[in-house]
Amino acid sequence: MSYPTDRKYTKEHEWITPDGAIGITNHAQDSLGDIVFVDLPKVGTELTAGKPFGTVESVKAVSDLFAPVSGTVTATNEELATSPEKVNKDAHGAWMLKIKIKDPSELNALLSAADYDKFVSEEAGH
Amino acid sequence: MKKHTTRKATRHISQNEGLIFEKSSPGKAAWKLPPLDVPEVDTSKLLGSSERKTLGSMPEVSEIEIIRHFTRLSTWNYAIDLGMYPLGSCTMKYNPRVNEFVSRVEGLANAHPYQPEKISQGALRILKTLSDCLIEITGMDAITLQPAAGAQGELTGLLMMRAYHQSQGNARKKILIPDSAHGTNPATAATVGYAVENLKSNDRGMVDVAALAAQMNEDVAALMVTNPNTLGVFEQKIHKIAGLLHEKGGLLYMDGANMNALVGKARPGDFGVDVMHLNLHKTFSTPHGGGGPGSGPVAIKKILEPFLPMPIVITKPDGTLGFEYNRPQSVGRVRAFYGNFGMFTRALAYIFANGPDGLRQTTEDAVLNANYIRKGLEGVYDLPYETPSMHEVVFSDKVQSKKGVRTMDLAKRLIDYGFHPYTTAFPLIVPGALMIEPTESEPLEELDLFIEAMKSIAEEVEEDPQFVLDAPHNTRISRLDETAAARKPILRWKRE
Numbered sequence: 001m002s003y004p005t006d007r008k009y010t011k012e013h014e015w016i017t018p019d020g021a022i023g024i025t026n027h028a029q030d031s032l033g034d035i036v037f038v039d040l041p042k043v044g045t046e047l048t049a050g051k052p053f054g055t056v057e058s059v060k061a062v063s064d065l066f067a068p069v070s071g072t073v074t075a076t077n078e079e080l081a082t083s084p085e086k087v088n089k090d091a092h093g094a095w096m097l098k099i100k101i102k103d104p105s106e107l108n109a110l111l112s113a114a115d116y117d118k119f120v121s122e123e124a125g126h
Numbered sequence: 127m128k129k130h131t132t133r134k135a136t137r138h139i140s141q142n143e144g145l146i147f148e149k150s151s152p153g154k155a156a157w158k159l160p161p162l163d164v165p166e167v168d169t170s171k172l173l174g175s176s177e178r179k180t181l182g183s184m185p186e187v188s189e190i191e192i193i194r195h196f197t198r199l200s201t202w203n204y205a206i207d208l209g210m211y212p213l214g215s216c217t218m219k220y221n222p223r224v225n226e227f228v229s230r231v232e233g234l235a236n237a238h239p240y241q242p243e244k245i246s247q248g249a250l251r252i253l254k255t256l257s258d259c260l261i262e263i264t265g266m267d268a269i270t271l272q273p274a275a276g277a278q279g280e281l282t283g284l285l286m287m288r289a290y291h292q293s294q295g296n297a298r299k300k301i302l303i304p305d306s307a308h309g310t311n312p313a314t315a316a317t318v319g320y321a322v323e324n325l326k327s328n329d330r331g332m333v334d335v336a337a338l339a340a341q342m343n344e345d346v347a348a349l350m351v352t353n354p355n356t357l358g359v360f361e362q363k364i365h366k367i368a369g370l371l372h373e374k375g376g377l378l379y380m381d382g383a384n385m386n387a388l389v390g391k392a393r394p395g396d397f398g399v400d401v402m403h404l405n406l407h408k409t410f411s412t413p414h415g416g417g418g419p420g421s422g423p424v425a426i427k428k429i430l431e432p433f434l435p436m437p438i439v440i441t442k443p444d445g446t447l448g449f450e451y452n453r454p455q456s457v458g459r460v461r462a463f464y465g466n467f468g469m470f471t472r473a474l475a476y477i478f479a480n481g482p483d484g485l486r487q488t489t490e491d492a493v494l495n496a497n498y499i500r501k502g503l504e505g506v507y508d509l510p511y512e513t514p515s516m517h518e519v520v521f522s523d524k525v526q527s528k529k530g531v532r533t534m535d536l537a538k539r540l541i542d543y544g545f546h547p548y549t550t551a552f553p554l555i556v557p558g559a560l561m562i563e564p565t566e567s568e569p570l571e572e573l574d575l576f577i578e579a580m581k582s583i584a585e586e587v588e589e590d591p592q593f594v595l596d597a598p599h600n601t602r603i604s605r606l607d608e609t610a611a612a613r614k615p616i617l618r619w620k621r622e
Contacts, residue, residue: 034612059608059609060551061309062309
């Protein structure tokens with residue numbers, strides 16, 4: 001799997017673009033299995049880097065979504081309320097949130113596409 | 127493909143059956159009331175607008191149709207009385223018939239919770255004796271039998287713990303929970319108002335003591351630990367873990383879901399646990415999984431005693447038993463009356479029928495059976511943690527997933543072999559987990575059939591993975607679309 005290089009990744013398997021779109025990675029959707037529900041915060045909610053901001057529910061489990069960086073929610077992808085399968089079909093296209101990033105330098109601490117790919121293959125090695 | 131035989135299961139005619147509403151036709155009935163022999167009452171005068179004039183759409187069927195309806199449905203079912211139910215972490219052990227006999231004794235089955243204490247001495251004696259037995263088994267100081275099942279037990283335990291911390295002047299903020307925990311643990315902590323902090327397991331599948339030491343401080347109210355944990359691994363450093371908590375004034379909560387591996391062998395009270403729940407419907411053989419209700423007593427150390435739910439059972443000066451309601455520090459009542467009493471008679475019957483040596487052997491057999499399966503399937507399925515197993519063993523689908531077959535697919539195929547599936551995809555720290563708990567109930571022959579079935583499925587994966595992906599093949603209905611069921615659930619039948 002090659003991961004898009006236009007964005008950054010977290011060890012909790014989220015991605016974020018420089019303009020603040022957030023989603024989960026293809027690896028995440030693959031390990032979760034069929035996603036049936038995505039619970040997202042309202043526009044205006046303040047996110048804190050590393051803290052949970054919502055949940056994603058699959059036929060297997062409910063998992064927390066973690067904020068890659070701090071910021072304020074400016075939009076949520078309402079399409080996911082009725083069509084959560086979009087995350088399975090195109091994880092890197094199906095954004096969940098858009099946020100106004102508080103401090104763009106926080107992005108520097110996140111993983112590059114190559115680093116994330118390496119992280120995922122090491123994690124699977126256990 | 128080589129023909130794989132299923133020695134345990136065979137094809138068998140099972141009858142189709144619709145909904146009871148679909149069988150209904152006007153005027154059919156399975157009852158006839160005797161003529162009215164008291165003066166008739168004007169119900170609309172008594173009830174006014176609350177009076178219900180019609181029954182709505184109730185099914186009208188004859189007695190034989192009712193009997194056949196439920197009998198036919200029952201033949202579609204799978205139950206422990208038919209075969210092994212290796213659902214890991216759930217402890218689906220056999221429910222001995224003596225439990226049912228005792229719970230149906232007229233004076234117990236028909237006892238009313240409001241009957242006076244002086245004619246409830248037998249029922250009170252059961253509450254007292256069961257409490258004493260469970261305190262002895264867990265090594266704790268006191269117990270409440272009220273909680274209705276495990277998750278409510280957790281809630282009750284944490285409410286008592288919070289009340290304790292409050293009485294010390296600081297309710298504290300956080301609860302630490304290992305990443306191998308049951309999902310109910312973080313849910314309970316959050317419900318009680320605590321922040322949950324995740325604790326990573328080490329490479330042996332145990333709590334990382336160094337990580338705990340680093341995360342432990344005066345903000346931590348408790349650590350919620352399951353022991354043995356959900357990998358079926360005993361937390362060997364449990365004493366040290368308890369010490370780290372106690373040093374900073376924290377408490378150790380134990381989820382007793384896996385107590386089946388400890389009864390008669392080790393007592394949580396002796397290894398530093400301050401509060402724990404038991405699942406009578408797991409460890410103590412009361413019905414479970416649709417047959418309940420459950421029961422989740424919470425055993426505690428002395429420091430938590432003032433906070434027990436009320437009422438508690440006490441021995442009065444005249445030697446009789448009674449309820450004590452005057453408990454100013456109590457967290458209150460958590461369940462109507464005294465808990466699920468029918469489960470107490472069953473659990474006590476189980477404890478008495480086994481006796482101390484019998485309970486000890488139960489534990490030994492549960493551990494032996496799990497390790498027999500581990501040995502039988504090692505090398506066929508990946509074993510992610512090689513730490514010794516207690517009462518259950520966790521494999522992964524690492525080998526089979528290379529052919530695109532995952533734990534859920536293997537479980538579906540297992541149904542064709544006449545077994546209930548094991549627990550799939552849990553614990554979450556093992557990707558593609560197969561969590562297998564045979565319990566002590568299983569004879570060697572059934573264990574061998576299970577191992578044979580699992581080996582046969584592994585061979586099928588190598589030869590024809592698609593065949594396994596399409597399983598089950600021999601059931602009434604083929605694989606259900608679980609995703610569609612979750613995304614677009616149809617929750618009720620509607621008359622057309």
